Amino acid sequence: MDVRHLSFRLLQVYVRVVQVENISAAARQLHLTQPTVSLQLKKLSEIVGETLIVIQKQQFTLTSSGEALYRAACDVLSRFDDFNSELTELRGGRQGKLSVAIVNTAQYLMPRILGPFYQQFPNIDVTLHIANRAQILHRFEHQLDDIYLFSHPPSGEQVIAKPIVKNPLQVIAPLGHWAAGIKQIDFTALKQERFLLRELGSASRLMFESWLSSQGIELSHSMQIDSNEAIRLGVVSGLGLSVISAHTLVEGREKLAVLDVKGFPINSHWYLVRSSQRRLSHASSTLIQFIDQHLAEIVDAAWLLDSDLNAKDVKDPTSR
Structure with missing residues (x-):
């Protein structure tokens, strides 16, 4: 050539x-x-x-x-974007472009991070894409963005994923449910209930179904709903129970009961994900450093990870 x-x-x-x-x-x-x-x-x-x-x-x-x-073209074009940003920085400003893609549930976390980030770096132009897990996986496979936020990252040698925030999954029910207030309920007492589940492929559903399989439990009734907000409203209305990210409960205004079920919460995390095959741009590096330095000031201390979990990037976290 x-x-x-x-x-x-x-x-x-x-x-x-x-x-x-x-x-x-x-x-x-x-x-x-x-x-x-x-x-x-x-x-x-x-x-x-x-x-x-x-x-x-x-x-x-x-x-x-x-x-x-x-890959080569993206690398070349990205390098010249950075060169232009660095020229701007030399002239007294900090500037760049950054594309972030997150799964739906992460909309309760990432805007909290981007708000103070924008206050400190107003000249970094951030585009935020929010979609379900299948769509964000598609964006990752085609490397349409710089940084991704998953609660169940993709697998592969090219995946670099860093856990940044706890994302526990809780069992929720209407306030008047018979199990509300009972300590350490065995899940088998609930398996006849209708459970409201996210769409196939969603991280919360994958983890819940994996937990059920590990316990040898099969649900009797389920209903698929493709929205956390609709699931919360459905539970409030008595449509069924659900297993949902605790982050969505903090943001919701509906009054719900979090059931004390043996084996719950299911522990998971939010992962900051990027590809090793895509060079980390200047703006991406700035956001990652900002999260490392300021996350404790942005989110509640209950969501912060233990120091050993947050120590360094890991490849293919699903293999652990």
Whole structure:
């Protein structure tokens, strides 16, 4: 490959196409025509000397060469974004761009962090994406963001995950439920109840079902609801019980009973996640350092981790 024929614009076009997985959509976002983008992709493929993208029956697939070029292009463009930010810093300001993607339940945590972060670094432009776990996993697999927040991180050698905050899962019931106020209830006494569960693939559901399996317990009745807020309201209304993150209970206004069940809370954590295959940008590093230094000032002490858990990054936490 003759790098003299490459240009930043070619790389920018390629990265955008890969991110949206659609040539027409990328053309609209780049304010170009679809034929122009197609020609630039063809030119880039000719420069590299390899097929980069295969599109068959509306299925968008990157070849191995295409994936390697995407990583390299992201790295090059990110480095020049940092260079521009560093020039700005030398001129007296701190500036940069940062994309953070979090699962739905983390909306109760990340805004608390970003508020004071923005006060200290007003010139760092943060974009926050909130979606369910499957959607955030998709964003991680395609490396559309700099930093991710999961309660059940993805697996793989490329995953660097650091636990930052406790995320205990509690059993909740309506205030008038017969089990409210009883100490150390055995879960088998509750298994005939209807349980309101998040969607398949959600971290809280994965952990709850894993716990049930470890106890040899099978629920008799369940109902799927794709929203923590709707689950809280459903429990208040007597629709059923649920196992939910304690963070969602702090933020909710509904009056609920947290049941004292043997084996609960199920202990879990929020993990700050990034990919080892993506270079840590200046703005990303700034946010990570800010969290390390100021988290104790932002969240309640009850959520803070023990020092041995928070000591360093770990790879593939699901293998532990």
